[in-house]
Amino acid sequence: MKNILIIEDEKAIAELERDYLESYGFTVHIEGRGDIGLQKALDGGYDLIILDVMLPKMDGFEICRQIRQSTNIPVLMVTAKKEDIDKIRGLGLGADDYMTKPFSPSELVARVKAHLARYERLTANNNERGEHIRIRGLFIDKLSRRVMIHEKEAMLTSKEYELVLLLASHPNRVFEKEELFERIWGLESNGDAATVTVHIRRLREKIEHDPSKPQYIETIWGVGYRFKV
Numbered sequence: 001m002k003n004i005l006i007i008e009d010e011k012a013i014a015e016l017e018r019d020y021l022e023s024y025g026f027t028v029h030i031e032g033r034g035d036i037g038l039q040k041a042l043d044g045g046y047d048l049i050i051l052d053v054m055l056p057k058m059d060g061f062e063i064c065r066q067i068r069q070s071t072n073i074p075v076l077m078v079t080a081k082k083e084d085i086d087k088i089r090g091l092g093l094g095a096d097d098y099m100t101k102p103f104s105p106s107e108l109v110a111r112v113k114a115h116l117a118r119y120e121r122l123t124a125n126n127n128e129r130g131e132h133i134r135i136r137g138l139f140i141d142k143l144s145r146r147v148m149i150h151e152k153e154a155m156l157t158s159k160e161y162e163l164v165l166l167l168a169s170h171p172n173r174v175f176e177k178e179e180l181f182e183r184i185w186g187l188e189s190n191g192d193a194a195t196v197t198v199h200i201r202r203l204r205e206k207i208e209h210d211p212s213k214p215q216y217i218e219t220i221w222g223v224g225y226r227f228k229v
């Protein structure tokens with residue numbers, strides 16, 4: 001039984017979504033206020049979140065940003081305004097998908113199922129003891145600190161390894177360059193965010209088939225990087 005949280009202030013829409021999802025066996029909770037919705041999402045216990053953009057107290061953009069700081073569960077954003085789509089993409093909020101209203105309930109159910117299945121595959125691939133991570137062609141063995149790309153070892157420096165490990169451990173989460181620098185280089189170095197840029201470039205040369213079209217580490221312009229799922 002999967003639990004879905006709908007954060008939506010238009011009651012009729014929320015109830016339509018709920019009724020449809022319930023008829024497919026999902027358990028659904030509705031919250032109409034943005035700030036309370038965020039709190040519920042952060043409290044956990046949900047497998048997927050359907051998130052409206054325009055909400056009282058706190059908008060969907062901010063909610064999505066804050067959810068992504070602590071969890072990778074699928075977030076489907078819903079909006080009545082087509083202009084919001086560019087913003088959802090451009091801000092690098094980490095939303096997994098988006099739909100514009102009005103949409104058909106069957107379309108919603110199809111997407112919910114697809115994202116739940118994808119997320120399950122992702123978490124199942126990362127074994128229980130967390131000794132390794134496999135995301136598509138990339139394999140990280142934490143015990144030996146080795147990284148394989150399509151079964152061939154990528155010879156990474158210690159910092160490159162730590163970078164890819166941190167990003168791949170939180171797929172879809174956007175990291176600001178400053179945060180990456182702080183977490184990996186810490187106080188031991190005088191560098192800055194530019195250090196991160198240089199290391200990401202070298203890392204891509206080692207793990208990406210075409211570093212100019214990265215399949216793993218995506219640049220979120222003006223913000224930082226994320227590991228694509």
Ligand code: CA
Pocket residue numbers: 008009010052053054055
């Ligand atoms: Ca709304």
